[in-house]
Each structure stands twice: as C-alpha cells, then as structure tokens.
Amino acid sequence: MKHYYNPMSRAALTDWMLKELDIKYEQISIDLTRVTPELIALREINPMGKVPALVDDTNVITEVAAICAYLADKYPEKKLAPDMQSSVRGIYYRYMFVTGNTLEPALTLAVSGFEHPNPATAGWGDTSRVISTIESMTPEAAWALGERFSAADIVFGGLLDSLVRFGTLDASAKVIAYVERLRKRQAYKEAHRALLDL
Ligand SMILES: N[C@@H](CCC(=O)N[C@@H](CS)C(=O)NCC(=O)O)C(=O)O
Structure with missing residues (x-):
C-alpha cells in the first residue's frame, strides 16, 4: 500500500489512521512546492495533485475521509469503524x-x-x-x-x-x-x- 503524503499537510490525518491500524505501508513523501518525480506520479493518480492519496493494488483513494473509511473497512478487526449492524x-x-x-x-x-x-x-x-x-x-x-x-x-x-x-x-x-x-x-x-x- 502506497501513501502519498506530506507531514505538514492533511495527510498527517491519514498517516495517523495508518498508525492507529499499526500496519505496514510505503510512505511516499511529496514536496508540494517543487515539481519532482513523486509529484508527477501523484498528479497521474490524482488530477487534483493533492495529498493524501492511497494506492492499494487497483484502488486509488483520495480525500482524507474516504481513505480513513476505506482503511477502517479493510481492517475490521482493528475496530476503527462500527460494524454494519451497529446502532451508531x-x-x-x-x-x-x-x-x-x-x-x-x-x-x-x-x-x-x-x-x-x-x-x-x-x-x-x-x-x-x-x-x-x-x-x-x-x-x-x-x-x-x-x-x-x-x-x-x-x-x-x-x-x-x-x-x-x-x-x-x-x-x-x-x-x-x-x-x-x-x-x-x-x-x-x-x-x-x-x-x-x-
Ligand atoms: N479535500 C482534500 C483536501 C486535500 C488538500 O487540500 N491537500 C493539500 C495539503 S493540506 C494539498 O495537497 N495541496 C497541494 C495543492 O493543492 O497543490 C482531502 O480531504 O484530502
């Protein structure tokens, strides 16, 4: 799983989510101020050119909430989302x-x-x-x-x-x-x- 990230951005939130899950992932740090190969790669997967973005096999997920929801559902045993039958x-x-x-x-x-x-x-x-x-x-x-x-x-x-x-x-x-x-x-x-x- 690749996490496109910058530590001073909203991607700190998805990084927090990944760390709460305690899973392995590849951190791809993006300098948002310079055109680098990493930034070009990010723009290819996310035309918004924004972090965070998560690539999990064939899934490209952008937006903090979508990434957190995706990860919570992918790892239900970590209990970071209530199950489907839950009253909440x-x-x-x-x-x-x-x-x-x-x-x-x-x-x-x-x-x-x-x-x-x-x-x-x-x-x-x-x-x-x-x-x-x-x-x-x-x-x-x-x-x-x-x-x-x-x-x-x-x-x-x-x-x-x-x-x-x-x-x-x-x-x-x-x-x-x-x-x-x-x-x-x-x-x-x-x-x-x-x-x-x-
Ligand atoms: N709605 C997006 C906002 C993401 C966002 O605005 N990221 C900023 C950093 S906090 C960014 O990548 N800015 C670089 C740019 O727009 O070029 C989300 O929830 O992920």
Whole structure:
C-alpha cells in the first residue's frame, strides 16, 4: 500500500489512521512546492495533485475521509469503524461526511473573510450554523461514537485539532478538552511529529 503524503499537510490525518491500524505501508513523501518525480506520479493518480492519496493494488483513494473509511473497512478487526449492524453506524457516516462536505468549506471561507452570499443554497450553510454543529457533535467525554475511538475521531477530531492549532475557531472548553484527548494518543503524536517539532 502506497501513501502519498506530506507531514505538514492533511495527510498527517491519514498517516495517523495508518498508525492507529499499526500496519505496514510505503510512505511516499511529496514536496508540494517543487515539481519532482513523486509529484508527477501523484498528479497521474490524482488530477487534483493533492495529498493524501492511497494506492492499494487497483484502488486509488483520495480525500482524507474516504481513505480513513476505506482503511477502517479493510481492517475490521482493528475496530476503527462500527460494524454494519451497529446502532451508531449512521452517526459514524455523519461524522465522516459532514466534516469535509460542510464544516471545512464554511470555515475555510470564514477564515478568508467571506460568507457565501446564499448560505441556503451553498451546501455548507453559514458559519454560525457550522459552529453550532461542531459544538453539538463534539463529545463531552471519550470519543465521537462513545467509549470506542474510531476513524470518526480522526476525520472530525482532526479538523477540530487544526482549527484549535491555527486559532481558526474560538473553541469552547468542550472542544479544547476533546482535542487534548486526541493529542494524547500515541499514533497522533507519531503522525504529527513534524508539526510538534516546530
Ligand atoms: N479535500 C482534500 C483536501 C486535500 C488538500 O487540500 N491537500 C493539500 C495539503 S493540506 C494539498 O495537497 N495541496 C497541494 C495543492 O493543492 O497543490 C482531502 O480531504 O484530502
């Protein structure tokens, strides 16, 4: 399995997922600032030219949430996704999809000083609704789905971690406490070593 990655990018999240799984994979580090053979190879598999990307035999997977979902399902024995019959499978999907589809675009625009002129038709709505959603979906204790840590914590919690790190979100005590729990995980620390060493 090949993981196209840059340690200072969102690929730290998929690296965190791979490290939580404790599996072997080939790390292909991409310098996103220069045209290198690795970057050319990345652009061939992902026309967006973005990391992360994962190549597993015939499967090319891009997007943080898709890679995390793929890996969680590929290694069910690691229990990083609830099984199909679980009462929290639907909630798991919600965490996996709301993060990249709704929360991140709204907050990216907000940080740039913009609000979409029509939040009702923009898929991500407006900033105040996004902040309420983050607040209501952040767990009071333990993890997104309850006592068991899952890929939902990497995808949703990973976004909150970067919002807190860059001061993008005026985070509540509950959000900060959740992010602090995430940061204590060994796999998180290993995947974020480059950032933590700064
Ligand atoms: N929606 C994508 C975002 C990936 C992304 O924007 N990656 C950035 C680094 S954090 C990147 O590769 N940028 C290089 C570029 O766009 O040229 C995901 O979830 O994976």
